[in-house]
Amino acid sequence: MDDLRLLTKKLTYYFLLLIFLVTSSCVGLWIAATYAGLSTVISVSIIAFVFLVLGSLVATYMAKHALKPLEVVRQGILHVSSEKSHLAAPDLESFSFGRELVTALVMNVYNMASHETKIIKSTTTNSSVNGQEILDSNPLPIFTVSNNNILLSINDQALLFLGFDKSSRSELVGKNINDVLNLSFPSESTYESWITESRDKVLKASKTWNRVRLNDTSGNLLKQFDMAASYSKAMGELESIIILFDHTEAYSTNDQEINFVAMAVHELRTPLTIMRGYIEVFEDELGPTLNPELTDFMHKMNASAQQLNAFVSNILNVARVEENQLVLTLLKYNLQDILPPIIADLQLRAHVRGKQIVLTIDPSTPPVAVDRISLNEIINNLVDNAIKYGEKSDKILVNAYLKGDMIQIDVQDFGVGIPDSVVPKLFDKYYRSHRSKVQIGGTGLGLYLSKAMVLALGGNIWVNSHEGKGSVFSFTLEQYAQAKHGTNSADQDAIMRGAHGWIKNHSMYRK
């Protein structure tokens, strides 16, 4: 037991250190008393008093800390023993002295207890209370899952919910839960990430999720629901219970039910369409007759209409990300074909702010798997950012190239840069850099949305910035060949993706 040796060593050191401290303070006092010319009797009694007080303080401190591990282990044992089941589970985070040893011991206690439970369970299978009957009598779909993600039991409601009949129960039980439930979550906090974290850190936990999607293998939506799960190490093999609350109808939309955001976006777009149309008429018919200043005004007007249009799309997409309705269709593209027109559309916006976008695509870049509209949104947001913040220079560089397995796209400005302290929050919703409060408008949706979309595309996004020198926003995309390799839809060219968890769940059964 290395942990035990470690604890013994620690205790010995502490003990010696404290003895040394007490002794040296007594010696110090003796010397001080001698110099002060105090009589021997007074000196001795002062030192004896100090020795007693310090000694009892030290003894109390040592006893408390040395016995804490024992206390936790005792609590663990009492917790699993049936008579005292009302007691709370021991908190392994509450102390640091000998935690390694105690964690190991407590885990052992729980493992032994669960083993015992199993034995009891197997000897009482003929008893009148049957677990499956209890599960089946529940009106909600319930799944129980083992500590290695195996489906242990599934109730009648759950079978019905998934579209199976009762005879398929035996086929499903014993399968990996991720093969039975192809879930996608509206945020990065997925069931998978939660249970992995729980296993490492706690003995008991529970969590609920809203707007979870159930997809078939090609990504089509089957059901939408809220979900609750509980986790307990003490239950042994049975580790997690999942309960679903069906909201498929409430969460889905159809032709007739247009939600508020879609409606608002529609109303905003109509006057925008008209403005953009008439600006174009002016440009076509008046353009040649205008002096340079008025031409510049015309360009500014047009660029602003485009910017407003991009912002309106952002609003819509944020709503989709949050309602877990963002669905992307990844197709095979060459960046040489699709990036230049996206950049060309942005040049006017850069131009009216005295900037030029320089696009460089490494000719050896392989085909990419991407949703064209989303790529457009991501580039739009990153370049708009560079236009806003790249005040010092007239150049914005966009570079695309293969790096490792992934295709990387960098958007570089030479502006004010971003302080290190705000970088971690930069991709949060509504966050704007401190400096922008005064000078620059925007809602801060752009980077939040870009991140959601890049993640949905299977890539990553980050920033490198130096204050005063500028920033490089970089994101990666999957090569088409690799993204294709990872999906089960070998016969289709299109790869369907949703935001956040969807990708994670897919990647789990890429084998």
Add this chain to the structure above:
Amino acid sequence: MDKKPFDVQKIIMDDSTVKPKVLCVEDELFIGDLYTRALTKAGYDVVVISDGKLALEEAEKNTFDIILLDIMLPSLSGVEILHTLRNPERATSINAKIIITTNLDQEEENREKIESMADGYIIKAEITPRELVTYLSQIKL
């Protein structure tokens, strides 16, 4: 007056005086004006109708090469018009290419359904009249 799509193109190539006919179903007056202006300049013959039912009656006559179809319309929605025109059990099929022109962003599932029945799907705010002309010129009539 039934024209086969194939013939239309041939006629355009042979004789530029025969203009392709566009039915623009659009209830927003200014957008209708802008599209009429741009398309007429580009050599199309344009009829604008702002009411759903009237538009369907006009489309049923089967004299158009292209139908630009808005979705949110008075009396009958563009989706309903699309369903009627593309119903496989129709006695006579409609030859016109149907392009959905809307500012309504559909949920992906709905959009796919609509796109599978139509010949194109355009968000109006995303394109200018000039870009619409370019788009239509690339459609094979």
